[in-house]
Amino acid sequence: MASAASSLTFILLYGVSYGLVLFIISIGLVITMGLMRVMNLAHGAFAAIGGYIAVGVMTNFGIPFPLAVVAAVAGVVALSVVLERLVFVNLYGAPELDQVLMTIGINFIVIGGLTIFFGPNVYPISLPDYLTGNVDLGIRNFEVYRLFVIAMGLIVVVGLWIMFEKTSFGAKLRAAVDNPSMTRVIGINVNRVFIIAFGIGSGLAALGGAIGAGMLPLEPYYPMKYLVLVLVVVALSGFGNMRASLAVAVLVGIVDTAGRFLVPSFGGFIIYIVLVVLMVLRPEGLFTKRAA
Amino acid sequence: MVTQRNRLGTITVVAGLMVSTSAMADTLKVGVVGPMTGPLAVMGEQWRQGIETFMELNGDKAGDTTIEVVYRDTTGNPANAKQMAQELIVRERVQALVGFGISPSAAAAAPVINEVQIPTFLPHVASPALMDASPYFVRLGQNIATNAEVAAKWARESGMESAYVAVADYAPGHDVANAFKPAFEGAGGTVTGSDNIPLSTVDFSPFAERIAEAQPDMVQLFIPPGAQAVSMVKAMAARGLMEDTLIMGQGEAEDSDIHLFDGTIKNFHSAIYYSESLDNPENEAFVGGLQAKFGEDVLPSTFTLGAYDSMALIYALASEMGADFNGDAVMAKLAGYSWASPRGKITLDAESREPIQDFVIRRVEDVDGQLRNVVVDTIPQVHPISGS
Structure with missing residues (x-):
């Protein structure tokens, strides 16, 4: 065993x-579930389609990675807006079982x-050359790709924070999350907010x-395979609580990594033990204020 | 009018029955049962390629017998395996089975197979103890204990002193670890660490880190092919392990799968019984036929080969035995049966019903800008290691 300091930095x-990859994948579901109360189990399918589009345009048309990511996001936003109008709009207010069956069904169609x-x-x-290899951080070597993922995660965090806290759309969104009927009453087009938020x-x-495809390989079963991890983050975050979901995702990443590193045979369970304990203690979510 | 139509119908049915009985005498139906869809669909797809390649090259006649293939999909779920095998036997009246993507599926179907004594050809399933489940099982792959022992001995002969065992935490992984450790230590080496990697693992870097800290000379790996193997190899490469440590696996870097990895797979070693680069006329016909039918860039795996060899065996038996093709006669004939496979000479061990065959040590190298498995050593005519 190397020194404790080296293990800790690892x-x-x-x-x-x-954790930040999990955050980027899960945050969309935290938003849409909090806002629309739709149990969208097909959320991972959008992540998978995004990954397939990015890799597809890279390998077939030689488009560079950053543009391929843009194409993936644009493509999936367009697709999801269409699906929102055709499919998801029917699920608002539907019983949870209907939502689960419908969105699981979408998963199987996508698979x-x-x-x-x-x-x-x-x-x-195949990641571009500038994202492969290691960089010396002084304390240890670290993958350039993972640094890039961390940077992207932070950009998403800051971007979402600005959108929610500093724009009028963010204010409408927060209002719609807290009290949709009251928001409608004061003249805000909640349906439009829903479409945009879903997109x-x-x-x-x-x-x-x-961007996570280097860590979570793309395969047809992607929508199901990572669903549990996404749901862990969503469950611990509480409805629509974006700040909590960042902390939760990073916590999940660290606990999972530490568990597998320190006690490999039980490493797979530790995250679930943490989940169970936290859900018992804080069923509303990790950082949610308790209702008085 | 109504009676007339009924009579006509009866005549048609009777005529149909007569045709099918007369056809049955010289038609041998082969049931293929395995994961054609679902998470293990790669296996089913490659079997189909192997079977269709064989039939393209050899036609559908084995002597006077016409061979007909019927597929059933288990979706990879052992619970379906028994039902599908039953359906093939009862409804389709198959006389031979080729099948099962994973050992538990084969074990689940064994009672049905034993009941009706249907010879069952296993293209690749590799659990050592599986052969005890049915006297009608014939293995065309190997049992993974054999690979692990071959790897351990070869690594010791190549001067490896210390080994780290990293296997997926399920029965096949444990089988590999249990076979590798005594073989490596028995040959004078030391196993310095051993991890069972949970199947739920997504990020494999914690395991790469543990291996790197132990600084072994070699790693014996067993990870399910596909996404998990890709992630594990990437994680090890990021820690520099692919360059300075001998990494030995089994089926992680099949010829057909190398393109799933990026350059990080370079230097990955496997102890296995086949490589598409083998130089013999049977392999040339096999790979050539495969690529002619499915495309120049399609490469075979041991799944493709196992299905191809299952058909080769069924054709040979059907043309030799004709109408006498039945479970016990087939099994008696197969004891010690030997033929030229694309993998080289293969003989079915009379006792274990498993192949005696050459093993190769292959290494992934850059061959003219393409990643390919290159054979670096051959261990001739390895006998299967008793599983039970």
Whole structure:
């Protein structure tokens, strides 16, 4: 065993970078679930489609990685807005079981579609050269790619913070989350807010799927495979609580990394033990204020 | 009018029955049961490629017998395996089975197979103890304990002193670890660390970090192919392990799968019984036929090969035995049966019903700008290691 300091930096660096990928993928679901109370289990499908678009345009048309990510986000936003009008609009206010069945069904359609068009195997991404290799951080070598993921995660955090706290759309969104009927009464077009928020949420999933593809390989079963992790983050965040979800995602990343590193045989369970304990103690979410 | 139509119908049915009975005498139906869809669909797809390649090259006649193939999909779920095998036997009246993507599926279907004594050809499932489940199982792959022992001995002969064992935390992973450790230590090496990696693992860097800290000479790996293997190799490469440590696996870097990895897979070693680069006429026909039918860039895996060899065996038996093709006769004939496979000479061990075959040590190298498995050593005619 190397020194405790080296182990600690490993856990922090890798845990944070892993957590931030989870954050980017999950945050969209935190937003849409908090806002629309729709249990969208097909959220991971948007991440998968985003990843497939990014890798697809890179390998087939030689488009550079940054543009491919933009194309993925744009494509998924467009797709999700159409789907919102055609499918999800029918789920608002529907019983939870209907929502679950419908969105799980969408997952299976996406899994089948990806298998037909791209084959049952992993859809490999080749990252650009400037994102491969290691960089010396002084304390230890660290992957350039993971640094990039951390940076992207922070950009998303800051971007969302500005949008929610500093723009009038953010104010409307917060109002709609807190009290949709009151928001309607004062003349805000809640439906429009819903569409935009749904588009943003799905776009963020696509962003996570595309830039996270180096860590979470793309495969047809992607929508199901990472669903549990996404739901852990969502459950611990509480409805629509974006600040909490950042902390939760990073916590999940660190706990999972530390668990697997320190006690590998039980590493897979530790995150679930933490989940169970926290859900018992704080069922409303980790940082949610308790109702008086 | 109504009676007339009924009579006509009866005649058609009777005629149909007569046709099908007369056809049955010289038609041998082969049931293929496995994961054609679902998370393991790669296996089913590659089997189909192997079977269709064989039939493209050899036609549908084995001697006087016409071979007909019927597929059933288990979606990779062992609970379906028994039902699908039953359906093939009862409804489709198949006389031979090729099948099962994972050992638990084969074990689940074994009672049905034993009941009706249907010879069952296993293209690749590799659990050591599986052969005890049915006397009608024939293995065309290997049992993974054999690979692990071959790897341990070869690594010791190559001067590796210390080894780290990193296997997926499920039965096959444990089988590999349990076979590798005594073999490596028995040959004078030391196993300095051993991890069972949970199947739920997404980020493999904690395991790469543990291996790197232990600084072993070599790593014996067993990770399910696909996304998990890709992530594990990436994590090890990021820690520099692919360059300065001998990494040995089994099926992680199949020829057909190398393109799933980026350059990080370079230097990955496997102890296995086949490589598409083998130089023999049977392999040339196999790979050539595969690529002619499915495209120049399609490469075979041991899944493709296992299905191809299953068909080769069924054709050979059907043309030799004709109408006498039945479970016990087939099994008696197969004891010690030997033929030329694309993998080289293969003989079915009479006792274990598993192949005696050459093993190769392959290494992923850059060949003219393309990542390919290159054979670096051959261990001739390895006998299967008893599983139970």
